[in-house]
Amino acid sequence: MPGDDTLTVDTSTSFSAGDELLLSATEFGSNENEKVFVVSQTGGVITLNDTVSHFHYGSNSETLNTRVGDLDMRAWVVKLNRNVRIEKDDIDWGCRVLTTKYTNYDLNKRWDGSTILDQV
Numbered sequence: 001m002p003g004d005d006t007l008t009v010d011t012s013t014s015f016s017a018g019d020e021l022l023l024s025a026t027e028f029g030s031n032e033n034e035k036v037f038v039v040s041q042t043g044g045v046i047t048l049n050d051t052v053s054h055f056h057y058g059s060n061s062e063t064l065n066t067r068v069g070d071l072d073m074r075a076w077v078v079k080l081n082r083n084v085r086i087e088k089d090d091i092d093w094g095c096r097v098l099t100t101k102y103t104n105y106d107l108n109k110r111w112d113g114s115t116i117l118d119q120v
Helices: none
Strands: 006-008 020-023 034-042 045-048 064-066 069-071 077-079 102-104 109-111
Antiparallel strands (some): 006 045, 020 034, 034 045, 064 069
């Protein structure tokens, strides 16, 4: 909620002091994304360096089940200072990176992914 300086996340999620997070917009204004920094995490409660200015909807389940599928309006919490490095000593080898969105309806689970390749 606006004015809050804590977030509640799944306890299996781990952040460290100093991590930079992006909270995605969940209202009509796409400019309501916010960048914050983690001060600490205790269990599923993250303390932020500042209060948030906008509402960021969160829930542990899909928000609406419709006849055409699930409508998920939950905010994304994105760790901005995380890097993955793919290296190979032998320059004769190449690499393929596949990022996908996958839904398993039998298990009622969805996996999302995105990739940004920079200076490749």
